Amino acid sequence: MSAHDRDSGAHTRVPRYSGSARINHWIVAISFVLLLLSGLSLFHPSLFWLSALFGGGATVRWLHPWIGVVLVVGFIGLFIRFFAQNLPERTDWVWLARIRHVLSGNDEYLPEVGKYNAGQKFVFWSQSVLVAVMFVTGVGLWEPGLAYFESLFGFKATIDQLRAAALIHAAAAVLTITIWIVHVYAAIWVRGTFSAMTRGFVTGGWGWRHHRKWLRKEVDEGKVERQNVTPAE
Amino acid sequence: MFPAIPNPTTEKSAAKFGEKDMIRRSASTITPPAKRQTEVAKLIDVSKCIGCKACQTACLEWNQLTEEVGVNVGVYDNPHDLTANSWTLMRYTEYENPESGNLEWLIRKDGCMHCEDPGCLKACPSPGAIVQYSNGIVDFVKENCIGCGYCVKGCPFNIPRISKADHKAYKCTLCSDRVAVGQGPACQKACPTQAIVFGTKDEMKAWAAKRIADLKSRGFDKAGLYDPPGVQGTHVMYVLHHADKPQLYAGLANNPRISPLVEAWKGVGKYAGLALIGLTAAAGVIHHILQGPNRVSKEDEENAEKLAGGKS
Numbered sequence: 001m002s003a004h005d006r007d008s009g010a011h012t013r014v015p016r017y018s019g020s021a022r023i024n025h026w027i028v029a030i031s032f033v034l035l036l037l038s039g040l041s042l043f044h045p046s047l048f049w050l051s052a053l054f055g056g057g058a059t060v061r062w063l064h065p066w067i068g069v070v071l072v073v074g075f076i077g078l079f080i081r082f083f084a085q086n087l088p089e090r091t092d093w094v095w096l097a098r099i100r101h102v103l104s105g106n107d108e109y110l111p112e113v114g115k116y117n118a119g120q121k122f123v124f125w126s127q128s129v130l131v132a133v134m135f136v137t138g139v140g141l142w143e144p145g146l147a148y149f150e151s152l153f154g155f156k157a158t159i160d161q162l163r164a165a166a167l168i169h170a171a172a173a174v175l176t177i178t179i180w181i182v183h184v185y186a187a188i189w190v191r192g193t194f195s196a197m198t199r200g201f202v203t204g205g206w207g208w209r210h211h212r213k214w215l216r217k218e219v220d221e222g223k224v225e226r227q228n229v230t231p232a233e
Numbered sequence: 234m235f236p237a238i239p240n241p242t243t244e245k246s247a248a249k250f251g252e253k254d255m256i257r258r259s260a261s262t263i264t265p266p267a268k269r270q271t272e273v274a275k276l277i278d279v280s281k282c283i284g285c286k287a288c289q290t291a292c293l294e295w296n297q298l299t300e301e302v303g304v305n306v307g308v309y310d311n312p313h314d315l316t317a318n319s320w321t322l323m324r325y326t327e328y329e330n331p332e333s334g335n336l337e338w339l340i341r342k343d344g345c346m347h348c349e350d351p352g353c354l355k356a357c358p359s360p361g362a363i364v365q366y367s368n369g370i371v372d373f374v375k376e377n378c379i380g381c382g383y384c385v386k387g388c389p390f391n392i393p394r395i396s397k398a399d400h401k402a403y404k405c406t407l408c409s410d411r412v413a414v415g416q417g418p419a420c421q422k423a424c425p426t427q428a429i430v431f432g433t434k435d436e437m438k439a440w441a442a443k444r445i446a447d448l449k450s451r452g453f454d455k456a457g458l459y460d461p462p463g464v465q466g467t468h469v470m471y472v473l474h475h476a477d478k479p480q481l482y483a484g485l486a487n488n489p490r491i492s493p494l495v496e497a498w499k500g501v502g503k504y505a506g507l508a509l510i511g512l513t514a515a516a517g518v519i520h521h522i523l524q525g526p527n528r529v530s531k532e533d534e535e536n537a538e539k540l541a542g543g544k545s
Binding site for chain 1: 507
């Protein structure tokens with residue numbers, strides 16, 4: 001039991017992510033961080049020193065695209081797992097309209113949400129689009145990859161298309177990093193979230209507070225585990 | 234005849250320019266020297282070119298490059314495009330002049346133009362991989378090149394090529410090693426008709442003016458110098474008989490400039506991007522300071538327990 005569970009006196013826990021979902025998530029997360037560091041090293045001269053983490057700029061040049069391939073494959077896995085639960089619902093608009101209460105942590109003024117709230121759905125869909133955009137434009141910046149896809153699909157990219165690819169790739173990278181910051185910050189700010197992606201469980205109270213509709217469903221399906229009171233230390 | 238450049242002495246002499254003469258260095262901030270060297274230039278007089286490819290051969294020879302044996306597809310261009318080994322290429326165009334009815338064979342020696350405003354250098358993310366000297370030469374520094382190909386996107390003339398062998402970018406150096414000891418580029422040395430001449434940029438402009446006057450007297454009233462202002466001029470210039478239509482010469486850019494896409498990517502985009510990332514991170518920190526963590530309360534846990542208890 002973590003400190004959080006003890007402090008809040010949690011006696012219930014709800015499984016949120018299976019082992020394979022967590023492994024899938026962390027493959028994407030680690031490759032994202034590696035892509036972020038290697039990509040930023042070529043984004044601005046003041047960050048070129050980051051390339052030393054990978055063994056120099058030349059290594060970054062060939063490694064970054066391959067990490068990108070790992071991320072894309074991993075992300076497809078996450079997309080298949082989670083997209084159904086991220087489809088928009090009417091309550092999402094209510095949630096968004098009350099974004100002030102979200103930011104103030106007044107969860108009691110928000111509608112009951114299922115597995116994902118509108119903010120999480122926004123992160124999911126925007127990252128899905130951006131990953132696709134980054135992959136397509138990234139291929140344009142990747143000599144061997146571009147040659148492969150050109151021969152596969154029988155086309156020849158023009159220099160202006162490649163210039164546009166460079167610009168769009170950089171812009172999409174900025175957006176994806178920005179949304180990633182929101183994603184990580186939300187997990188930090190909303191205490192009790194991390195255990196969902198580390199051990200796979202959240203406390204019942206976390207579900208009650210943030211995803212009550214989801215908790216009700218999990219209770220109905222008998223997935224909530226009751227635990228004995230932790231003995232005093 | 235343009236006066237020939239004398240052969241160098243056999244005595245060792247100091248290089249005429251070097252690191253201290255850098256005015257730009259890719260992905261770096263440098264202080265340019267107070268005094269700029271006299272700008273040099275190569276002048277390619279397309280009207281005098283006979284298409285012998287001696288310049289291509291001299292370039293391979295001097296730079297110790299070997300081009301692959303190609304295939305003949307029925308045109309004179311050989312190889313078919315610039316490569317990591319062929320830093321210069323004769324491009325042949327057959328042009329039927331609608332005014333005179335003549336068939337004109339336009340032969341343009343393609344290669345790096347050594348722009349005063351070099352797009353390759355501005356696009357390069359690797360510190361010191363591309364440098365510009367105060368005499369106007371834009372040079373690639375192999376040791377610092379990471380092979381990313383950004384220079385290819387930055388170049389308004391589509392010149393740099395990435396080697397499949399060592400994954401580094403290559404292009405004409407304007408024979409910076411020869412110029413450093415007072416010689417002209419190898420292509421100029423080999424040219425049998427003085428279609429290629431080399432000297433200071435002012436000398437080249439003056440020589441071009443004579444050639445243009447000559448061409449005009451022969452009926453090429455649109456003859457002129459190609460020294461495009463969109464890249465603040467170049468250190469490789471052309472004399473064209475049809476200077477009003479540069480695109481006739483195997484697609485020479487009419488008004489070359491660094492692509493606005495590249496300017497946006499490498500200019501304002503970088504700062505806007507870093508600012509957006511920084512502001513988002515700062516917003517998170519400020520929000521956490523003001524708002525504090527969003528904790529699950531005891532009541533939440535009790536409610537969950539009640540809910541679970543009622544169902545089990």
